[in-house]
Amino acid sequence: MIRIAIxxxxxxxxxxxxLHVIKNILKINTELVWHTDNNIDKYDVAILPGGFSYxxxxxxxxxxxxxxxxxxxxxxxxxGKPILGICNGFQILVESGLLPGSLLYNSSLKFVCKxxxxxVNNCKTSFTSDCKxxxxxxxxxxxxxxxxxxxxxxxxxxKRNNQIVFTYVNEQGIKNERSNPNGSLENIAGISNIEGNxxxxxxxxxxxxxxxxxxxxxxxGIKIIQSVVNNLKG
Amino acid sequence: MSTQRGTYKVIVKIENKPLIKDxxxxxxxxxxxxxxxxxxxxxxxxxxxxxxxxxxxxxENAKKIIKEICDELRIYNxxxxxxxxxxxxxx
Numbered sequence: 001m002i003r004i005a006i007x008x009x010x011x012x013x014x015x016x017x018x019l020h021v022i023k024n025i026l027k028i029n030t031e032l033v034w035h036t037d038n039n040i041d042k043y044d045v046a047i048l049p050g051g052f053s054y055x056x057x058x059x060x061x062x063x064x065x066x067x068x069x070x071x072x073x074x075x076x077x078x079x080g081k082p083i084l085g086i087c088n089g090f091q092i093l094v095e096s097g098l099l100p101g102s103l104l105y106n107s108s109l110k111f112v113c114k115x116x117x118x119x120v121n122n123c124k125t126s127f128t129s130d131c132k133x134x135x136x137x138x139x140x141x142x143x144x145x146x147x148x149x150x151x152x153x154x155x156x157x158x159k160r161n162n163q164i165v166f167t168y169v170n171e172q173g174i175k176n177e178r179s180n181p182n183g184s185l186e187n188i189a190g191i192s193n194i195e196g197n198x199x200x201x202x203x204x205x206x207x208x209x210x211x212x213x214x215x216x217x218x219x220x221g222i223k224i225i226q227s228v229v230n231n232l233k234g
Numbered sequence: 235m236s237t238q239r240g241t242y243k244v245i246v247k248i249e250n251k252p253l254i255k256d257x258x259x260x261x262x263x264x265x266x267x268x269x270x271x272x273x274x275x276x277x278x279x280x281x282x283x284x285x286x287x288x289x290x291x292x293x294e295n296a297k298k299i300i301k302e303i304c305d306e307l308r309i310y311n312x313x314x315x316x317x318x319x320x321x322x323x324x325x
Contacts, residue, residue: 057261066266 002232004030005043007073007089009064014050014086018206021225025209028229035069045082045228046073048089050142050204060103060145061091070096082126082228083198087143090190090200099191099200100158101150106143107183113142115215116181118166118189118203119173125165125196130227136173137166137220139203141181141189146202148184148191158191166190166201241289242296243322248310249281256280284309285322293321 004022008015015032022030033040040046054063064070070092077083077098085093093099106112117138120131131137150158158164166189170179180187182202190201205221208214250256259278267275286303290296297319304310310317 054261054265055257057258058266063261063265066270 002028002045002229003043004028004045004047005033005040006030006047006049007033007035007040007069008049009035009051009053009067009069011053011055012049012051012088014088014204014206017204018047018049018086021206021209021222025222026225026229028225035064035067037069038072040069040072041076043076043081044232045084046076048073048083048085048092049206050087050089053088053092056088056145059091059095061088061093061095064088064092065096070098074098077193077198080195080197082231084127084224084228085198085200086204086206087141087146087202090202091145093198093200098198099193100154100163101148101188101191103145103202104147104149105145106147106181111142111144112146112181113140114181115140115208116189116203117169117171117173117179118201119169119175120165121167122162122165122192122196124162125192125199125227126231127192127199127224127227128165129231130223134173136169136171137203137205137208137223138214138216138218139205139208139221141203143182143202146182146184148188148202150185155185158188161194163191163194164188165192165199166203239289239291241287242293244286244288244296244300245320245322246284246286246300246304246309247281247318247320248284248315249279249318250315254314297321 022028091103117136123131123133168180168187168189169175175187192199205224208221211217211219258280263278288296
């Protein structure tokens, strides 16, 4: 039986939404786990949900990245267990070095909260295997620090290893400046590690997993968690 | 002191006055340093730093111009903050 851990830090606030989707919609055994718990590695999957861990002090995600929980999560990632970071969770994965690059303040210097479209560029990761290549997912974003940046060398590496999992696009699937909500380099919305078992993204799949909650009557976000569940079920 | 007209880099540090609580500094100290056993540090204060490139007759003049800008345009809030103006040393 698959067991999924949703890790909570002081200031995490998307934990219960994520729990609801996995437990009540996908009917998977899921628990909220406080970040000081020593037994995180007994779970098959760890999810770092969104929110404002430690009030985003210093830089979003930096303080949570130093918590003992992240040491355990690094070990889990090295063993090939799937790890997902959503929004603040993505920021934590980047700050802890589990994923490359940085998430800077949005180029508008504003908190941006809206529905966007992302294209799935890599459907071989643990969290995108149920998506069709180049399919478009509509999900909401809600963040102030989401402008992805990496140096030229890092960008080449990402491209070579097919690690740019999600890019912001318009409804037609075209990547341009207008479809980029925060100034991210190359419209990057989410990336993976080389192995594809660690994925981070700024959009919120847990807020777009039920048609009734979407102004577009869609549930695209469910595919993210569904992918990992179907993978583990084999 | 340089007497030549040129471009000077002036550093402006805006920090809260000592009596004003600095929650961000407290979180960095408590949740990052102390939790990782760096017990040598007893206090952290955060500040904002601005770098100005300014054309002036000499370095003192450069600092004076920036001081005036900071005061006139309320770049810092004098009620709660101190504003420290320094010239970047030429390397």
